[in-house]
Amino acid sequence: MAQVYFLVADMPPFQASHAGRDAAICGSCPLRGRLVKSSSGANKVVERQCYVFLPHGPRQVYDAWRKGNYPEVDPRDGSRALTRRLVRLGSYGDPACVPYPVLEALLAKVGDVTGYTHQWQRFPELRRWCMASCDTPAERDAAHALGFRTFRIRRRDEPVLAGEGICPGSHEMNRALRCSECMLCGGESTGTKGDVTIIAHGHGANYFHRNVPETLDA
Numbered sequence: 001m002a003q004v005y006f007l008v009a010d011m012p013p014f015q016a017s018h019a020g021r022d023a024a025i026c027g028s029c030p031l032r033g034r035l036v037k038s039s040s041g042a043n044k045v046v047e048r049q050c051y052v053f054l055p056h057g058p059r060q061v062y063d064a065w066r067k068g069n070y071p072e073v074d075p076r077d078g079s080r081a082l083t084r085r086l087v088r089l090g091s092y093g094d095p096a097c098v099p100y101p102v103l104e105a106l107l108a109k110v111g112d113v114t115g116y117t118h119q120w121q122r123f124p125e126l127r128r129w130c131m132a133s134c135d136t137p138a139e140r141d142a143a144h145a146l147g148f149r150t151f152r153i154r155r156r157d158e159p160v161l162a163g164e165g166i167c168p169g170s171h172e173m174n175r176a177l178r179c180s181e182c183m184l185c186g187g188e189s190t191g192t193k194g195d196v197t198i199i200a201h202g203h204g205a206n207y208f209h210r211n212v213p214e215t216l217d218a
């Protein structure tokens with residue numbers, strides 16, 4: 001699949017996160033963590049729950065882009081490059097940071113797409129390609145009210161809810177399928193109705209398992 005990264009242009013991803021500049025590409029996503037002052041007076045992020053490890057993929061893509069390894073293209077030309085491709089919107093960052101007409105032009109000829117947004121309340125039009133990223137059952141209900149299908153992360157002790165299927169790419173499903181074989185997470189564009197759930201995983205999962213659902217429900 002073609003992987004789409006949304007990056008802050010003038011600062012590496014890890015530094016942008018610790019400066020709070022990642023709001024430009026992740027909006028108010030609660031998994032970004034909380035910005036605090038360290039004892040030296042510098043900003044730092046605590047309680048980050050995002051599964052993306054910034055020094056890996058995002059940093060590599062950022063460095064390659066800064067070196068000029070990615071050509072600059074008009075979205076309409078980009079759509080030619082993506083013709084009939086499988087595309088993942090948001091290997092890092094939220095598609096909501098891009099104006100809708102740009103996404104529409106870019107994805108005009110795409111094969112199938114997967115996408116995720118935590119900004120579903122502000123940008124309901126993204127339900128066309130994106131799952132609403134939800135962290136609690138209450139958020140899932142609210143996203144349904146806006147017409148979204150949902151991708152909900154849950155704690156190990158939380159049940160799978162009616163209407164949800166477990167992501168077949170997850171460890172709990174023994175990684176039965178890859179996204180490119182599944183492609184369920186394409187919002188309305190898939191023509192299917194079901195939701196997806198997965199046990200919180202990746203870099204910030206431990207903090208989620210300890211705290212997040214209660215925090216968000218409060």
Ligand code: SF4
Binds near residue numbers: 177182183
């Ligand atoms: S449900 Fe399918 S498309 Fe969505 S994350 Fe899991 S494997 Fe990928």
